[in-house]
Amino acid sequence: MPSQIAHLLCATTSTSSGAPSRGPLAAGAQGPDLFYHNQRRRPTSIQYGTLMHRRGYGSVTGEMVAYAVAQGHAPSHPIGSYIAGFVSHAILDRRLHPYINYRSGWPVPGREETRRYRSMHAFLERLIDVALLKEVRGIAPNTYDFYGTLSTFGTAESIPTEWVAMMYAGLSGAYERARDDARLLERIRNAWMDAAGYYQFTGHVDGEYLEAGLAREEHGTVRPGWLSIIHPPEVPEDLDVLNLQHAEWTHPCSSKRRSTESVIDMFSDACEESSRACAAVFNIWTEMLESGGNCETDRSAAISAIATTVGDHNLSDGRPRKRPCRPRHMDPLPLPELQDRIRDSIRRGDGGLLSSG
Numbered sequence: 001m002p003s004q005i006a007h008l009l010c011a012t013t014s015t016s017s018g019a020p021s022r023g024p025l026a027a028g029a030q031g032p033d034l035f036y037h038n039q040r041r042r043p044t045s046i047q048y049g050t051l052m053h054r055r056g057y058g059s060v061t062g063e064m065v066a067y068a069v070a071q072g073h074a075p076s077h078p079i080g081s082y083i084a085g086f087v088s089h090a091i092l093d094r095r096l097h098p099y100i101n102y103r104s105g106w107p108v109p110g111r112e113e114t115r116r117y118r119s120m121h122a123f124l125e126r127l128i129d130v131a132l133l134k135e136v137r138g139i140a141p142n143t144y145d146f147y148g149t150l151s152t153f154g155t156a157e158s159i160p161t162e163w164v165a166m167m168y169a170g171l172s173g174a175y176e177r178a179r180d181d182a183r184l185l186e187r188i189r190n191a192w193m194d195a196a197g198y199y200q201f202t203g204h205v206d207g208e209y210l211e212a213g214l215a216r217e218e219h220g221t222v223r224p225g226w227l228s229i230i231h232p233p234e235v236p237e238d239l240d241v242l243n244l245q246h247a248e249w250t251h252p253c254s255s256k257r258r259s260t261e262s263v264i265d266m267f268s269d270a271c272e273e274s275s276r277a278c279a280a281v282f283n284i285w286t287e288m289l290e291s292g293g294n295c296e297t298d299r300s301a302a303i304s305a306i307a308t309t310v311g312d313h314n315l316s317d318g319r320p321r322k323r324p325c326r327p328r329h330m331d332p333l334p335l336p337e338l339q340d341r342i343r344d345s346i347r348r349g350d351g352g353l354l355s356s357g
C-alpha cells in the first residue's frame with residue numbers, strides 16, 4: 001500500500017467533480033490500513049486488515065453501502081465521501097503493490113542477506129508519499145496536515161460512532177469469521193483509536209522528533225523499524241523512488257510481466273479508474289435508495305454489483321485471482337542504506353536532511 005498521503009491525494013483526485021467531505025474522505029482512503037495500525041489495544045483487529053487486503057474488499061464496500069441505504073443516507077452524505085475514499089484505496093493498492101514489493105524486497109526464510117528488508121515495504125511507501133507530494137503539490141510532508149483533516153471525522157478520544165456501525169455491518173456481512181466474532185465491535189473501536197493515535201503521533205516529524213526517536217532506538221526502548229513508519233523530511237535526489245527514469249522492473253510473481261511505468265503513471269491511471277468506480281458505486285447506491293431498499297433480492301444484487309465494480313480480489317498483486325500470488329522476484333532499492341544515511345544525518349544535527357551530503 002502506498003501510505004496515507006498518496007491514498008488521500010488519489011481519493012481527492014477521484015472525487016474532484018463532487019463536493020467531498022474531507023475528513024471522511026481521508027479516513028476512507030486509508031481502507032483496511034487503519035486495522036494494521038491497531039498495534040497497542042487488545043483485542044486486536046489486525047487480522048481484518050490482512051483479510052480485507054486478501055479477499056472480499058468489494059463485498060465489504062457493498063455491505064457498507066447497504067448499511068448507508070438502510071439509514072436513508074444518499075451518496076452526498078459524509079458517509080459517501082468515506083465510501084469514495086474506501087473504493088480508491090483498493091484501486092491504488094492493486095496498481096502500486098507489485099512495484100513496491102519488487103523495489104522494497106522482503107525477508108526470505110533461510111536467506112540471511114534478505115533479513116534487512118524487513119519493514120522496507122512500509123518505508124518505501126512513506127518515501128513514495130514524500131516524493132509524490134513534492135511532485136504533485138510541490139510541498140514537504142510537514143506542510144500537508146493529514147491528521148488535521150482526518151481529525152475532523154474523529155480522533156482517538158472521539159470515535160466516529162456511525163463509522164463503527166458501518167464497518168461492523170461491512171465486515172459481518174462479508175465474512176463468516178466476522179459474523180462469528182463476539183469481540184468484533186471492540187476490535188473495530190480499537191482499530192480506530194490506535195490508528196488515530198498513530199496518525200497524530202507521526203503527523204509532524206521535525207529534527208527534535210527524529211533525535212528523540214534515534215535516542216530511543218539506541219537505548220533499546222523502540223525497535224529500529226520506527227524509522228520505516230514515519231515520513232522523512234525529504235527523499236534524496238539520487239534515489240528515484242518514483243521511477244521517473246523509467247527503469248525496467250518486474251512483477252514479483254512473474255518474470256514475464258515487465259514494465260517501465262513510473263509511480264506517477266500508475267498513480268494517474270489508478271485515480272482515473274477510481275473516479276469511474278466511485279461514480280458507478282454511487283449510481284447503484286442511488287438506485288437502491290430509489291427502490292426503497294426493501295426487497296432482499298434487489299439488495300443482494302446491488303451488493304454483488306458493487307463487489308464486482310470494486311473487485312473482491314486481493315490488493316497485493318493486482319491479479320484478479322482469489323488469493324495473492326507467490327512473490328519470487330525482487331530488486332530492492334538501497335533502502336536500508338538510506339536509513340543509515342538518515343541516522344547519520346540526525347546524529348550530525350541535520351534533522352534527517354541529506355542534500356548537503
Ligand SMILES: [Zn+2]
Pocket residue numbers: 001030031032033053089093315
Ligand atoms: Zn492497503
